[in-house]
Amino acid sequence: MKLLVVEDEALLRHHLYTRLGEQGHVVDAVPDAEEALYRAAEYHHDLAMIDLGLPGISGLDLIRQLRSQGKTFPILILTARGNWQDKVEGLAAGADDYVVKPFQFEELEARLNALLRRSSGFVQATIEAGPLLLDINRKQAQLNGETVPLTAYEYRILEYLMRHHQQVVAKERLMEQLYPNDEERDPNVIEVLVGRLRRKLDNGKGFKPIDTVRGQGYLFTERCR
Secondary structure: OEEEEEOOOHHHHHHHHHHHHHOOOEEEEEOOHHHHHHHHHHOOOOEEEEEOOOOOOOHHHHHHHHHHOOOOOOEEEEEOOOOHHHHHHHHHHOOOEEEEOOOOHHHHHHHHHHHHHHHOOOOOOEEEEOOEEEEOOOOEEEEOOEEEOOOHHHHHHHHHHHHOOOOEEOHHHHHHHHOOOHHHOOHHHHHHHHHHHHHHHOOOOOOOOEEEEOOOEEEEOOOOO
């Protein structure tokens, strides 16, 4: 998933960038609201983490601006403030959940994954489509009960397609799931990875869940639950 992290404290921002990247996410990490608004306008994100105590435009005002611009991705508040009024104001502004600093990364990750599941319409930590089972926590896929040997990039593409099942996903959107920077993106890589995924998911019984929609992108045809 592609995440927007807005945190002015450099050490924590770097820590989140590193740890979330290790969990398989592509992270846009920025120090202030102005840069966050630019990134949100230029790129698609699946979730934002926003510190309330930002310099300049506050975290609350940033959340209000994002929502007023029609951004519907989940927002997780990061705040050092422990009083209940700040949490209520953040949620009222359009945030979906909060974590109070200092926090354990495991709690942050659990809340993040729960928001991503709910925003995709799933409540469990697994996604099923016919004989295919995706374990989001373990970053693993099973086909007919057997583990499918996926690379990290193959897994990211499969998870994104399954979260957006029966929707056409543009190739550019998939590239954003792999590369944080424009200069690194190569559409040919997506074609290669999708080709490998198709071969690995072919169970010889007609299970071919990934279609190409010419000129638009890719479609995970099976209904996921």
